[in-house]
Amino acid sequence: MLKVELHAHTADDPLDAIPHTTTQLIERAAELGYDALALTLHDRQLDICPYVSFAAERGVTLIPGIERTIQGKHVLLLNFRQGAEDVRSFKDLAHLKRREPGLVIAPHPFFPASTCLRGQMDQHRTLFDAVEYNGMFTSSLNFNIAAVRWAHVHGKPLVGCGDIHRLRQLGTTYSLIDAEPHADAICAAVRAGDVEVAASPRSWASAISIMADLTVSQILPPGFWQDVAPPALTVARRS
8 A cells, every 4th residue: 555645735836835845845755654745736737757756766656736726616636647737617627537547636625715616516526536535634623524425425535635735734644545656556546446544633733833824824925935945955956
């Protein structure tokens, strides 16, 4: 079984101010024993080619992806060779799925945010290959419960995702996938349901701290941390 993170952001994100670089994310994932990692910036598919060897040396397989805003809602599109950035409507997504063998995941679908799918889940249920069990939950507050019910009713697999915006989010919620360690096999295994969710609730102190950090970051411009980071943090990325 592979330990996999399918939803992660880095400082290259065009919408959010993320303090860690792609190489720092890979290094931390390797330290925590992850076998694979999907890079899913908001509305931009990062070119993973410069990082493939760096990740492979640390035992991590990279999966290309994007957290695309589709008609105002967030959707994870993984391992599409082309066209993911051009999807603007659910009709576009249906066309993309007919052309490409990628993986479509509903992220944090029932969380209380305007970008969460909620009612769109039923309307477009055939488009989703899997449903995310998001790592931001506590033992007494868990918006994933509705996602678990929906996935059960509609016969969709659940995947555990950290929705990584800070490195400290790694390690509590992730997917265990029965597949060979390359992107095509991992995505095929998820579609086939050969995946388990590993999830531990956060303490209220941890959840509040992370949410406060993310809220403060909303006032920062995208790329803020790249502008203030010391050169040592970006050397590996340029090599």
